[in-house]
Amino acid sequence: MKYCSDCGARLSYRIPKNDDSPRFICDRCGVIHYKNPNMVVGSIPIWQEDILLCRRAIEPRYGKWTLPAGFLENG
Numbered sequence: 001m002k003y004c005s006d007c008g009a010r011l012s013y014r015i016p017k018n019d020d021s022p023r024f025i026c027d028r029c030g031v032i033h034y035k036n037p038n039m040v041v042g043s044i045p046i047w048q049e050d051i052l053l054c055r056r057a058i059e060p061r062y063g064k065w066t067l068p069a070g071f072l073e074n075g
């Protein structure tokens with residue numbers, strides 16, 4: 001991946017802020033071009049008639065409550 005599909009600028013390959021893996025990033029428009037599989041998995045864990053939630057530890061929506069879910073990473 002060499003160019004941004006949103007604005008056409010050349011991409012850099014580096015680790016974005018608050019991430020742990022290198023990504024293709026557009027230095028002009030700021031879009032991060034993720035190359036992950038499209039599969040997303042989520043669950044609704046129930047314990048003693050209550051639904052258990054997770055508190056997000058990363059952006060976006062840091063500190064907000066959510067259902068446990070996420071993307072898979074390549075590799």
Ligand SMILES: [Zn+2]
Binds near residue numbers: 005006007008029030
């Ligand atoms: Zn761009």
